[in-house]
Structures are given as structure tokens and as C-alpha cells.
Amino acid sequence: MGVLSNILISVFIVSAISLIGIFTLLFKNKSLDKLFFVLVSFATGSMLGAAFLDILPEATEKAPPEVVFGSVLLGIMVFFLMEKFLYWYHCHEGECDVHQFTYLNLVGDSLHNFLDGVIIAAAFLTSTSVGVIATIAIVMHEIPQELGDFGILVYGGFSKVKALIYNFITALTAVVGAVIAYFFLDKITGFTPFMLGIAAGGFIYISCTDLIPELNKERKVTKSAQQFVLMLLGMGLILAGKIFFKE
Numbered sequence: 001m002g003v004l005s006n007i008l009i010s011v012f013i014v015s016a017i018s019l020i021g022i023f024t025l026l027f028k029n030k031s032l033d034k035l036f037f038v039l040v041s042f043a044t045g046s047m048l049g050a051a052f053l054d055i056l057p058e059a060t061e062k063a064p065p066e067v068v069f070g071s072v073l074l075g076i077m078v079f080f081l082m083e084k085f086l087y088w089y090h091c092h093e094g095e096c097d098v099h100q101f102t103y104l105n106l107v108g109d110s111l112h113n114f115l116d117g118v119i120i121a122a123a124f125l126t127s128t129s130v131g132v133i134a135t136i137a138i139v140m141h142e143i144p145q146e147l148g149d150f151g152i153l154v155y156g157g158f159s160k161v162k163a164l165i166y167n168f169i170t171a172l173t174a175v176v177g178a179v180i181a182y183f184f185l186d187k188i189t190g191f192t193p194f195m196l197g198i199a200a201g202g203f204i205y206i207s208c209t210d211l212i213p214e215l216n217k218e219r220k221v222t223k224s225a226q227q228f229v230l231m232l233l234g235m236g237l238i239l240a241g242k243i244f245f246k247e
Contacts, residue, residue, distance in 0.1 A: 021150030039151025045234025075201020117177025
């Protein structure tokens with residue numbers, strides 16, 4: 001099998017993980033409410049974990065801190081402007097059928113998946129063994145993140161079917177990233193740390209300005225404690241994937 005075939009098979013496997021939310025169709029509505037309480041808390045932790053424990057360390061290995069953290073600031077401001085635009089465009093008289101953070105999450109996830117595709121392609125171009133290791137590493141951190149992303153979309157107002165479709169479409173940007181990297185890797189490598197910083201800024205913005213305020217609406221001590229533990233679990237799984245499945 002050729003290098004391009006290995007790359008495409010790997011990114012399609014990674015993209016298919018976005019359909020993990022299909023298992024929620026087995027739950028009844030009352031059970032789903034409890035599940036999405038868990039998923040939003042978990043997603044908040046996994047997004048912050050992905051930004052601070054995975055994306056930013058990788059970016060700082062490839063570019064000076066000033067460039068990386070400058071792109072994080074740019075990412076935060078870009079997502080701020082996008083959220084304002086989505087509010088003005090989609091909402092009327094202060095009411096929205098779908099929260100803006102669902103669309104922001106799709107944008108941030110698309111960029112992140114695109115970069116995953118670039119990483120997989122670069123790894124296979126190095127060697128098949130490195131490519132397999134990189135794919136396993138990405139799969140391990142995509143499972144908790146994609147499950148959390150699905151929960152965010154449904155919590156934000158998408159139907160379960162619509163959330164599955166949109167989550168899968170954003171996952172396919174990994175294929176785009178892989179193909180572009182395969183043919184033009186030498187030309188896009190210099191932009192990777194910049195793009196990683198913007199993706200991290202987007203995850204930080206969504207977590208801190210949209211998801212955490214949603215979690216703070218819960219005032220009961222026991223459920224607040226559960227939220228805190230679930231956030232730590234989300235961060236912990238990202239860190240575990242980073243440690244045990246190094247790319």
C-alpha cells in the first residue's frame with residue numbers, strides 16, 4: 001500500500017470517531033439530560049486540556065513563544081468577533097434557537113481536525129511506523145474530544161442527527177489537511193504553529209466565555225462538585241493520551 005493510501009485510511013478512521021455520539025440514540029430523554037450534563041462538563045475540561053496540555057506545547061516546539069501566544073490572542077479575538085457576528089446574524093430581539101457557541105465549536109474543531117490531518121500526513125511521510133503511532137495518538141485524544149463536541153452541539157440546540165452530521169463534516173477537514181500536507185508540506189509547515197495557536201485560542205475562548213458560564217448556572221453543591229470532577233477527568237484523559245501515545 002502506498003504512502004497516500006495509508007494517510008487516507010488513517011484520517012478516515014480518525015474522522016469516523018466523530019460519529020461516536022450515535023451511541024446516545026440508545027438513551028431515553030431523561031437519561032440524555034443527565035448524559036449531556038456530563039458531556040458539557042467533560043467537554044469543558046477536555047477543550048481546556050487540549051489547548052494547554054496538547055496544542056500549545058506542540059506549537060512552542062515549532063515556533064518562538066511570542067509567535068505562539070500572539071496567535072492565541074489573535075484566535076481569542078477572532079472567535080470573539082465571530083460570536084458577535086453570529087449573534088447579529090442569527091438572533092432576533094436577544095433570543096436564539098441555537099447558541100452561538102455551537103457554531104464557534106464547529107469552526108474551532110474544523111481547524112483542529114485539519115491540523116490533525118497535517119500531522120498524520122507528515123508522520124507517514126517520515127515512516128509508516130511513525131504514521132501509525134501518530135494515528136493512535138490522535139485517535140486517543142479525539143475520542144473524549146469528539147464525544148464532548150457532540151454534547152456541546154446538542155446542548156446548544158442542534159438535534160442529535162444534525163449534531164452527528166455536522167460533527168462528521170468538521171472531522172472530514174482532517175482529510176483536507178492530510179491531502180494538502182502530502183502535496184505541499186514544505187510550503188505549509190511554517191504556518192502550523194500559527195494555526196495551532198489560533199485553534200488553542202478558540203478552544204480557550206469557547207470554554208471560558210460560553211461553557212463555564214453555562215456550568216455556573218448550576219448552584220447545587222453536589223452537582224457543582226460533579227462538574228469539577230468531570231472537568232478534571234476531561235483534562236486528565238487528554239494528558240494521558242499525550243503521555244502514553246506520543247506522536
